[in-house]
Amino acid sequence: MPESATLFIIERAIRDASRLNRLLDRSGTGNSVLFIQDSVYTLRTGSMATNLVARCVETNTVYALLPDLKARGFGENEIISGITLLDYPGFVDLTVIHTKINRWL
Amino acid sequence: MAGLKRNPMDSALPPKKKFLFIMARAPYDGLYAQECMDIILTTAAFEQPVSLLFVDAGIHLLNKGQCAGHISAKHIAPLFQALKIYQINKPWVEEESLRESGMAPEDLLVSVRLLPRSKVADLIEQNDMIYNA
Numbered sequence: 007m008p009e010s011a012t013l014f015i016i017e018r019a020i021r022d023a024s025r026l027n028r029l030l031d032r033s034g035t036g037n038s039v040l041f042i043q044d045s046v047y048t049l050r051t052g053s054m055a056t057n058l059v060a061r062c063v064e065t066n067t068v069y070a071l072l073p074d075l076k077a078r079g080f081g082e083n084e085i086i087s088g089i090t091l092l093d094y095p096g097f098v099d100l101t102v103i104h105t106k107i108n109r110w111l
Numbered sequence: 112m113a114g115l116k117r118n119p120m121d122s123a124l125p126p127k128k129k130f131l132f133i134m135a136r137a138p139y140d141g142l143y144a145q146e147c148m149d150i151i152l153t154t155a156a157f158e159q160p161v162s163l164l165f166v167d168a169g170i171h172l173l174n175k176g177q178c179a180g181h182i183s184a185k186h187i188a189p190l191f192q193a194l195k196i197y198q199i200n201k202p203w204v205e206e207e208s209l210r211e212s213g214m215a216p217e218d219l220l221v222s223v224r225l226l227p228r229s230k231v232a233d234l235i236e237q238n239d240m241i242y243n244a
Binding site: 010 | 136239
């Protein structure tokens with residue numbers, strides 16, 4: 007990960023793929039994208055966002071908060087592949103190693 | 112003036128940080144826009160370099176045809192015309208968002224710089240503090 011990488015956080019539910027597409031396009035490459043809260047619904051294999059997330063995994067590091075997935079009934083094997091699952095301490099580490107954090111609306 | 116000491120804080124001012132405000136919400140959606148402009152103008156009043164980027168429904172904040180009186184809302188347009196006074200750079204507008212809104216640069220309150228969506232991450236990278244509003 008480049009030293010100047012930005013951590014992009016997506017937290018609101020993704021209701022249409024075009025919004026997710028816009029947010030991912032604005033997140034550039036070589037950065038980190040973290041899904042938390044209601045945004046994790048979109049990470050289920052076969053969801054409308056599968057292709058978008060799969061494409062993002064190729065150019066950015068993609069993370070999801072595991073407690074948020076589990077709380078919503080998602081098993082680890084039901085998630086689009088290539089996503090790193092984090093616990094809370096892992097989330098904290100992520101905020102420490104990035105110089106910049108941007109929480110998308 | 113004899114005896115007037117220089118403020119010891121002057122030499123110890125923290126380095127300035129570059130602030131980028133990303134405006135994505137439409138005007139008249141509650142008080143978000145007004146409150147965000149308060150934050151922006153306060154940041155600029157503290158002499159921090161401020162940049163603005165308008166995306167998605169936030170583009171409509173800059174529509175020069177808006178007339179808030181029709182819905183008894185507060186006029187927001189004068190705030191954007193005040194940006195120059197606060198030495199805030201020409202705002203950035205995401206090209207794709209502007210196109211999707213059906214507006215052209217001539218329809219906007221102030222003159223802007225267009226930025227393609229693919230360059231948004233670069234703009235974020237050039238700033239220190241990012242605030243989504």
